[in-house]
Amino acid sequence: MPELPEVETIARGVDKRARGDRIVQVWFDHHPQPFKTPRARQARGLTGRTILAVHRTGKHIVFELSSSGSTPDAQWIVHLGMTGRLLVTTPDGPVAPHTHARLTLASGRELRFVDPRRFGRLEFRDLHRGTVFGAPGDEPLTIGEREFAALFRGRRLYIKAALLNQTLLAGVGNIYADESLFHAGIRPRRRANRLTRAELDRLRIALHEILTHAIRLGGSSVSDYVDADGERGFFQLEHCVYLRTGEPCRSCQTPIRRVVVAGRGTHYCPKCQQ
DNA sequence: CATTTCACCTGGTGGC
DNA sequence: TGCCACCAGGTGAAAT
Numbered sequence: 001m002p003e004l005p006e007v008e009t010i011a012r013g014v015d016k017r018a019r020g021d022r023i024v025q026v027w028f029d030h031h032p033q034p035f036k037t038p039r040a041r042q043a044r045g046l047t048g049r050t051i052l053a054v055h056r057t058g059k060h061i062v063f064e065l066s067s068s069g070s071t072p073d074a075q076w077i078v079h080l081g082m083t084g085r086l087l088v089t090t091p092d093g094p095v096a097p098h099t100h101a102r103l104t105l106a107s108g109r110e111l112r113f114v115d116p117r118r119f120g121r122l123e124f125r126d127l128h129r130g131t132v133f134g135a136p137g138d139e140p141l142t143i144g145e146r147e148f149a150a151l152f153r154g155r156r157l158y159i160k161a162a163l164l165n166q167t168l169l170a171g172v173g174n175i176y177a178d179e180s181l182f183h184a185g186i187r188p189r190r191r192a193n194r195l196t197r198a199e200l201d202r203l204r205i206a207l208h209e210i211l212t213h214a215i216r217l218g219g220s221s222v223s224d225y226v227d228a229d230g231e232r233g234f235f236q237l238e239h240c241v242y243l244r245t246g247e248p249c250r251s252c253q254t255p256i257r258r259v260v261v262a263g264r265g266t267h268y269c270p271k272c273q274q
Numbered sequence: 275c276a277t278t279t280c281a282c283c284t285g286g287t288g289g290c
Numbered sequence: 291t292g293c294c295a296c297c298a299g300g301t302g303a304a305a306t
Contacts, residue, residue, distance in 0.1 A: 001299065033282075059300080082299055083284080098284085117283045119300060157277065166301080174299070263279080264299065 002080045004140065004171030005214035005235065006227075008056045010086055013228030015054035017088040018111060022050045023065075025104035034100050034115065036077075036123040045074055045124045046103065058135030058170030061086065073127050081119025087112045088228050137170035140207045148204040152192040159195060159203075160188035161262035172207065175220055175242045178267045180207040182241045187273045188259070188266045213238075241267040 002010070026043040028035070035042060049065040052072055056062070063076035078086060087096075091110045095102075101113035101122065113122065125133055138147060151168045152159070162168055163177040172180075181188055183206035186199055195203070214220060219233030220242075227233065240250050245258040249269040257270050 003300095079300085081283095081301080115283095116285070117299090119283065121301085155276085161277085164300085 001082045001173055001175070002084065002219070003059060003173035003176050004056070004211055005176070005217075006219035006233065007059050007061060007080065007171070008215050009219045009227045009233065010080070011054050011056040011061045014061070014086055014088060014111070017109070017228060018051050018105060019053055020051065021109070022106040023047060023103050023111075024106050027102040027104075029100045031100060031118060033118045034113070034120050034122045036121045037125075042076075042122065042124040045126060046076060049074060051105075056171075057133065058137060058139075058166060059173070060133070060135055062133055075125040075127065075133050077121075077123040077125065077133050078113065079121040079123075081115060081117065081121065083117040084113065084115040084120030086228055087114065087230060135170040136167045137165070138168070140169050140172060140204075141211060143169070143204065145201055145204065149197060149200045152195065152200065155192040157192055158188060158261055159186060159190050159192045160264070160266055162192040164262060164264065169207075171211075174264050174266075175239070176207070176210060176214070178242045179210050179240060182267075182269060182273060183210060185273055188261050188268055241269060243267065 023046050026046050028039050028043060049067050052064040052066050052070065054061065054063050059079060061078040064072040065074040065076060066072055080086070089110050089112055091104065091108060096114045098116040099112055099114045103111040105111060113120070138151065152162055155162055160177055160181065163172050163180070164174065178188070180203060184199065184202040186195065186203060214235040217234040217238070218227060218231065220235040220239065241256050244256045245267060246255050248254065249256060249272060252269065252271050254269055254271040256267055259266050
């Protein structure tokens, strides 16, 4: 499931391959789910525009688009959901099942959106009419100590649920929530407002280190995640708790435990995390 | 308002 | 071997 490091890896890959290219033709399949903006308006808006840059905000991939010149006048926002992929391919390459969008670029290459479960979303924004897209939550890579602590003040929900809440922190999902709680030595079912200042800062630093390290390794390939070139990431090899139920803790050998918190499978070491 | 539950989807798993 | 019930999980809407 693509979270911040996977989305960052994909955004960088697409930026490298599609920056400066122009969208000359758009094809969408018949499924209505992915289209947050009506399909026809979206296709009309994309066609003819140039991709100025591609970047990540939270778990969203944002395309800065222009119909002329170097100032963006529109944005295409892609959310990959659970199983979404964005691929830059040659036009004659085999089309994967569940391909919902194909954008033909002036260079001859194709940008494809593939998503078996269809939890992903595609949105088009005309900047003359609306405002610039911004993810609601704070970025875990740049947030400071005081702001981070303030996010959880007065919140009685479990810290695991708080980490997954995108309006607080943008980009953290199930894998990196579990991994950061392990590295900070905090139980997933601690109440967010009961964490000490020291624990909160351990958590902030753990998140920063893990997300940065995972980006360096190209993300985690669990299930079938791949980047814009179809390459897998390697951070899954360094997971300490996620999907390691019953396996020995890398630090103390205690079997890793699995519980359900906030409706999600949650993995932790009962000895290292108190 | 804060928090929890549920629906949306398909591929993979396990029981029979 | 085949069929089917069941479930994960990101998000947003609905319920509490």
